[in-house]
Amino acid sequence: MQRFSPRAPQPATTMNTPQYPSAYASKKKRTEQIVFFLFRLLSGAVALSLLGILGFIIVKGFSVLSWDFLTLPPTDGMTSGGILPAIVGTLCLMAGSACFAFPIGIMSGIYMNEYARKGKLVRFIRMMTNNLAGIPSIVFGLFGMALFVNYLSFGDSILAGSLTLGLLALPIVIRTTEEALKDIPDAYREGSLALGATKAQTIWHVILPMAMPRVITGLILSLGRVSGETAPILFTCAAYFLPKLPESLFDQCMALPYHLYVVSTSGTDLEAQQPIAYGTALVLIIIVLLINLLANSLRKYFSNKIKTK
């Protein structure tokens, strides 16, 4: 505020006396330089801290990573061996939650954008979706335990875990679907309807294919979220140690994030478990990196394709 104090030369006076740069202007310039430098510094710090975390885990985990580590079950009280059951478990959970969240989420998104009349109802549903997205993952865990594990008596199982994780992914899928549909110009809808197609046909043959790239990107990102969540599966599915692979939906399973939590905080020999923990963290990071990369390249690929049309 003091920059506009009466002592500072007014722009009107500087107009008459051609003295550039004025003291005020150069001070202005200096402040700007300092502030922008600060911004650069802080942004650099954030980027560096992320690279630091990634680098630390990659460097420490790289020596652990081997074919055996990826394809053997844990042995000797989890102080040696691999993490195959955890990888398989996480893949099962991802697939299970996808089966649940993708169809319902996409359908819900279509309803919100294509069918529901704009007004209070849509606002209410959108508010509920946003609220669901904001609910902490541990509350999902509690809910999954109360509903799926105890009330519906699925027990600690992949089914209960997948459903709980699916609920977590649902808002992400709904939002991205809705946004993708919103960006499609009404001209396409009207064109299709004018040619005699029904609303369902329009959505199925015209709208969905056009929105698919962005919807798929959203789906992949939601899978990324699901793969890293621990709290919802703590009490619905995750097994502390289970060397055999899951055989049915009602089996418990190990999962990568839970395994990382277990080997880094509890167990028989924390020292000996350290390498396993680094390796598990690295595998998790790789999954996240791959998913991000896939989503980004899909986004780029499709945006180029649409441009060239």
Add this chain to the structure above:
Amino acid sequence: MNLKQFCEVAMRRILTVSGFTTSIVILLIITFLFAEAAGLFRNKVVEEGYTLAVNRENPVENLSAEQIKLIFDEEITNWKQIGGIDCPIATFRLEQLTELYTEEELGENYERAGDCIAEQVEGQRGMIAFVPTDLVKDQEGIRLLEERNIKAGDVLLGDEWFPTATPSPLFGILPLVSGTLWVTFFAILIALPFGLAVAIYLSEVADERIRQVLKPVIELLNGIPSVVLGFFGLAVVVPFLQQTFDLPVGETGLAGSLILALMALPTIITVGEDAMRSCPVTMREASLALGASRWQTIYKVVVPYSISGITSGVVLGIGRAVGETMAVLMVTGNAAVMPHSILEPLRTIPATIAAELGEAPAGGAHYQSLFLLGVILFFITFFINLCVEYISSRNKR
């Protein structure tokens, strides 16, 4: 043609139903969490199946959970201290029975255990016994204390969390609530300058090339699983803090705040940046044309214009920090006491649920108290979301 119409109607119906999924899920969450949590207040203060028995001459009516705990911890040693007769307190637990009596005296299946307990309690005026209800309910010589239910006030305002204490567990949630608030407050304090700086830098200062690099980096930070960040905290941040501040343990509130700040950053940055990008170019150009520098334009025009978006970003960041479980569970040390400094171990609500639900028997008071914590957490985040909704709806007008 009929088939076509049928498909049309069926599709509309199915889509409508799925449109309401999220609302139904929220309703279900509320119902189930509440159903379990409300059960807590139907529990007696003394562990289920047990009772407290006193001598007939002892006039004491009933005892609060805290008094019972203090008596059995031998911190209250005279009935006078809690308004009773002047007589020292002697406590008696079931385990002592086998020390005092032989197996023959107790009977093969403890059938005479009740008599033995009664004999003990009758013999000493200040005796209070914590024993199974079944054993003593028919005894003439002793009096069973009237049992109170757990009170909402004791839970919501109690400052001691001892859910597994016997004879009477304490469910005061204040240490957990204040632990959560401390960690969140410091996390946002750390994340705010960084978050705002990066958001402004990305939207106003950085050129396109740097943006192309920095944006994915932020997205990646958002994607890192919390358990990996927690592991990083455990391996790097915790030892670092321990050395720098010369602490007895490195697992402190500050470690949790640092990790949480990292997790709240992407939310603050992306929402804030989006808000600032939506500021019309004409406003910026007008400001620049009037002779303002770029920095003056940013803090006098762009930031005020997008302040509601920035605020929603920060509030969403707070929501993320409040509910974060795994990272906090791993690095904050989990001591369920009232925090006095951020450099001490403390414990948050989500971490408590995650740490204790596995050991709490389903349907018991402890289990229900954890669901009560879930309800509280749910309402905190619900409230935060409503705030965001309100802020952004005001922005649109």
